[in-house]
Amino acid sequence: MVIERVITRDEFAAAAHPGRHDIILADYVLPTFDGVSALGIARQQCPDTPFIFCSGTLGEEVAVEAIKNGATDYVTKQRLGRMTRTIVRALAEKRARDDKSAAEAALQALNDTLEARIRERTRELAATNTALQDQIVERERAEDALRLVQRLDAVGQLTSGVAHDFNNLLTVIAGNIEFLDRAVTDERSKRRLDLMRGAAARGAKLTAQLLAFSRRQRLVPTPVSLNQTVVSMRDLLQSSIGGAIQIETTLQDDLWPALVDATQIELVILNLAINARDAMAVGGRLTIETANVTVGETPTRPEQPQPGEYVMISVSDTGTGMTPKVLERVFEPFFTTKETGKGSGLGLAQVYGFVKQSGGGVRIDTVPAEGTSIKVYLPRVAEGAAEAPPALGPALDPRVHPPGRRPVLLVVDDDAGVREVTATRLSEVGYTVREAASGLQALAALDADSDVDLIVLDFAMPGMNGAEAAGEIRKRWPAMPVLFVTGFADTEALAQAGADGADAIVLKPFRDGELEHKVATALAGRASPGLRLVSDRSRNG
Template identity: 80%
Template sequence: MIDGALAPLRILHLEDSDLDAELIEAELENLEHPVVIERVMTRDAFAAAAVADRYDLILADYVLPTFDGVSALGIARAQCPDIPFVFCSGTLGEDLAVEALKNGATDYITKQRLDRMTRTVVRALAEARARADKRAAEAALQALNQTLEARIAERTRELAEANAALQAQIVERERAEEALRLAQRLEAVGQLTSGVAHDFNNLLTVIAGNIEFLERAVLDERSKRRLAMMRGAAARGASLTAQLLAFSRRQRLDPSPVSLNTTVASMRDLLQSSIGGAVRIETMLQPDLWPARVDATQIELVILNLAINARDAMAVGGRLIIETANVAVAAPPTRPERPSPGEYVMISVSDTGTGMPPEVLARVFEPFFTTKEVGKGSGLGLAQVYGFVKQSGGGIRIDTVPGEGTSIKVYLPRDETEADGDDVKPEPVDCAVRHPPGSTPVLLVVDDDAEVREVTATRLVETGYDVREAGSGLQALAFLEADPCIDLIVIDFAMPGMNGAEAATEIRRRWPALPVLFVTGFADTGALAQAGVVGADGIVQKPFRDGELERKVARMLSARQAPGLRLVADRGRRS
């Protein structure tokens, strides 16, 4: 019999014979369970009725006038494979029955033995229920396995994260301990150095003072020469003690707002002569650079010191790149020389030299530590830079790759008067004082190609103009910050980095009265128009045609109005 609730047993019956259908339905009453039978006789009716979960059992004749049981079995396996399928036919032989079972039938009954109907139906339903229970158990097991795998994966992830966090804490602690040891070592050396420098200054004061007294009394030239040698040695000793005091952060500083762009531009000739012609100097100066609050004289010494170190790191020449930028530091320092969080004006000096190995980088700021040959360096250069920068409230970062080069970034505090957003009015510059009326017009030629720049400048010099030169748009801006009293800018359009149109736009923004003449072989007319160029008079095509450059320069100079007094931005200041 059938177990479970008294819900009716739903049977789909495929049978074309009314008599056989009655006999089968009568036999199903022996189940002692409510039965609902839906009888169909055609393919379409069977296909429409054979839907999953709609019936508990399918009974099907094997041979029908327009249909057959094999086709019905195929439809049932495709549309409702979980419903038990039982053949009930008077023509089903043993071979056909076996073939039907192979094709997916649950069981079969011959119409001659309908007394087997009850047992066959009960067994078919029991097997179907067993299969359903098995599928449910397998699904539950799979779900459990997936849940277990998910829990294991989650726990593994949590353990990995905890381990990574622990490793990070260990690394951070080791870094902090190393930074503390380095800071303590530098502080101890600084205190010792400060005391030694103080004592040496006292000794040198006595020596230098007595040399001065002796020079007044000595008359013979030989003794005077000896005293001069002694005075020179005392001066060198004083210079060394000054460097020691700089490292120990005991030197006297006079901080004020300084435009580092102006400083770099004004030092270019000095730097080139100091490092020699084998090293090419390149500058990348940020146009809207904040003013730094720093001692103007000492920062020049820092830049020169770093440039000389860079030169010494390049055995057979190379490139020295000086860059300025506005920088906001957010992360706390991981080494004592690095800057604390805040806003800084950064100046970096980079080279294409040998770089530093880790063991050298670890000691690079220690006084008297040097990798140079005896007599080639005192080991106080970077120590002096370190002391000055830290005393000024900034920091240093060194990025180096052995065999490729080194970049030393110096972070100097931003001038607070600018940082607070005060409306600083530019001080007027009377260009008539620097270039009196009737004096030779001053032109600034800007071109990244040195040979083209030389040709352009030579033609203009031969015409009678006073010509200055710049190798990039940023160099032109730095030059104008140092000396805005220029009568005309002659600028190339196609330059790397800041092109001529971009440079001209910035020049017009900051010095609106200054005329600009473009020299170009190919130019984006849209960019030129945006830079303020109207018509062909503002452009000279390359190569130069006879007299075109000279004519257009003369025309622009003659058209310029009010050449006497021009109000411009003061060095390092903007309204």
Template identity: 80%
Template sequence: MIGPCAGPLHILHLEDSDLDAELIEAELEKLDHPVVIERVMTRDAFAAAAQPGRHDIILADYVLPTFDGVSALGIAREQCPDIPFIFCSGTLGEDVAVEALKNGATDYVTKQRLDRMSRTVLRALAEAQGRAEKRAAEDALQALNETLETRIAERTRELAEANAELKRQIGERERVEEALRLNQRLEAVGQLTSGVAHDFNNLLTVIAGNIEFLERAVADERSRRRLNMMRGAAERGANLTAQLLAFSRRQRLEPTPVGLNETVAAMRDLLQSSIGGAVQIETTLQTDLWPALVDATQIELVILNLAINARDAMAVGGRLTVETANVIVTGPPTRPEQPQPGEYVMVSVSDTGTGMAPEVLSRVFEPFFTTKEVGKGSGLGLAQVFGFVKQSGGGIRIDTVLGEGTSIKVYLPRVERDGAAVRSAPVPVDCNVAHPPGSAARLLVVDDDAEVREVTTTRLSEAGYEVREAASGLQALAALEVDPCVDLVVLDFAMPGMNGAEAAIEIQNRWPGIPVLFVTGFADTTALTQAGAVGADAIVLKPFRDGELERKVASALGSPSRRCDCSATARWRCTSSICSPSRCSTISACGRHCSTA
């Protein structure tokens, strides 16, 4: 306790003799440590001075005129029990000293042996320090014991939370990995189906075209019936490829503002007749529903498709609920089919049927996957819904409980807040090639498939057009370089090397007056829009149906917006009487009807 860095030693000294006090103080100076001594001689003075933390040690005479050491010991043990108490008396016998120690004194020194004072004080201080340290350790141990259970519980809770967080992170990682695998699988299947659909549409175009040619040459009724059967099979094949293209997000959509409440209300009778009287139909329609930006025809097919699936899940009847709502999605998607954060118009179809098992739910959007009996489902229904919704910029959420039912929520983008639909800006067209009276329009047919090209050129030739051919986008450009006098380019979209969209952009950059009509088995609508395809009349789908090719070619050639555009300030003069005023803005604007002024 006494060391080079310690403060002065504070001593309370109870002594009535000045001489003895001086002798004792002289001995204390031998401690080789600063000492501060407070001397008292009466009970009151001692009681006032004996306070906790005020002194380091108490020295007391045993016999005083008005006071005695035993009483002083009692006061000290009551008021400051932790301070060492040493008797220092000349009349203290052995019996009295032993009694004093029993009563709580730390030690004693006789005045005849004051040379023992320094050692006694140091020993008393060391013992006091030991007792203090022991008491502190005991207090700490007691506090530790008292808080041990609490700390164990707290640590257990922390470990449980850490374990739960670790499990959550592992589960989240597994969920993300599974979602990634599912998305990659759907993307791979989508690419495969779109490629198959394109090639299949080319085959169907050849089949359907030649069936049409044969029908003109066949006279007997039996052969015509067989040709009708073949044409029906080709049309069913075309419908199948249309479903595949819907899944792979390659179908052509015309998004417009649509009120889904009106759509659902108008479809009620159709839904009831499609699912039968055993199923009760209920509708829950939000009154202030936002308009959805969606293809009106396709969303009707989606609702009907979901309703038929719900009917099939309710073998003995039940309840089908169609609901609409405005929804704001905030969290990120946990599965590929779910919507990204944003504002959506939601339409849901719920049933009270059998529900889906987890292994079914994980594959429900894959093409040709079905749990129905053979012959009762193609497995393309939900795949088609998935492709349409994702291509429209929305998402799907499926909530299902095995044995209780399923709810399929379709999220569709809302029209912008100002009420205007988000549409792609039309690509401006300068003009169309004009024709002198009586001349046949000249067409350039571009398709890499020779058989498809032969069907296309035959049909157009029979329709009265003068037809030229090219087997690729580069061949088309080369043909136009030699002779740009073409009234219309009939252009296949999917071709190796330069595809139809790229060829169309190059044609419009170099010959802006030549219109382009796309023929395709599947198409990236964004690429087609950028290439100049505006509206349904700019695209002919393979296989050709009911004179659609001839009708859209005639429409493209006769569009008033593509007439010859002449300008009085340009250097080209129009030689045809249908051009007015007499000058054309570019030589390509009026094609063969322009010459230098």
């Protein structure tokens, strides 16, 4: 225990500092000043230090007043035995106060930090919740996109199958119309045949649109200047949409060449222009724009382009626009908002299929009652690769054959009507035609007599399809040329089957002279028939 003793006011004032003493014992009457003054100094300089009076003259009233002024306790000199207990109690109370103050300070600090932690945790939870909401939205968008892709793919598979069967029917119808046209002489029957021919042509157009949507059409990508395409189509577009609609063009000067099928992109532009016309009931403005575009963002819908460089062509109108519900279904085949008989619902489906098959994408910006802008993104030609496509050679006359010999063709098709039309057309231009109703029948016919110059082979047949039949034919007769005939152009499958270029494929229904021309081309490109027959016969005995 350390005791410090002072007598004067100055000494007491100099010693009374917070934390320096555990307790102050003061006489009430001092030589140079009094205990009340000492209490005042202590309350001012070290208010937390216990202060106990000890006096022989302190009366009860004075003692009570002193305690009111801040003294902890008092002890009379007549009863000094109480001093120890008083000091112990005062120190205990001091410790209790200190502990309480420390606890309150700790609690306050905890409250302060707790509030800060709560604020921080609230921010973290808010950020996590926002991220979660973004993930939910993104997941829902991805699921919607996946469902749309699955729905479009399912419809695409269905439409390609329907188009194949429909093209077989159209081949029979159009072929027999052509045969009848040669035999009919009266004008009334001629007019009826013309009506039938027009209906068959419209059916062929519908199936072509179905195949475009299902991405089964055969494309011939070449470097194309979209600026020249738009300029060359202006008169056609104006006549198609009418004089009440003003056409404006905004064409980029240094536009990249696009790698697309030139014929199909013209149909796409025409389709978009007609749709724009139908959206503007009482005239308006149609704007066609071209631009070089670099896409950086990830697509959020299946029709949108992947990141990369594209040549963009947009067709914008000032028409009725689309509602969100219409926008969700706008690329589905046969979906249309037009009146019955005014639209097939295949225009935008054809655009979608062509653009996706070409490696591009589509974006639609629309505002109800204000208008729509449809942007088509097409792959650009790599720098240095924009050469013009090679010129086509002179058309071959299918009636020109080697002297003294009629080429022998084997026509293979499971559809008897199509087979009859094909055989008749080829017979009429001077070929000897044999027929087979399946791949197995074709192989059996060749086993019996392989003196055949060309196989005209249907691609889609039950059992052994055209690809399998062609593979087996090439194994046994490697020099035998094959010309594929198909109601839908599955480009990848045809390439795997050995169809080398557009001249190795004839599409149903047959266009004027296409079948005959490609047969003549295939025959002209093969080796001498006599040499091939010697080779074949030596192999097969």
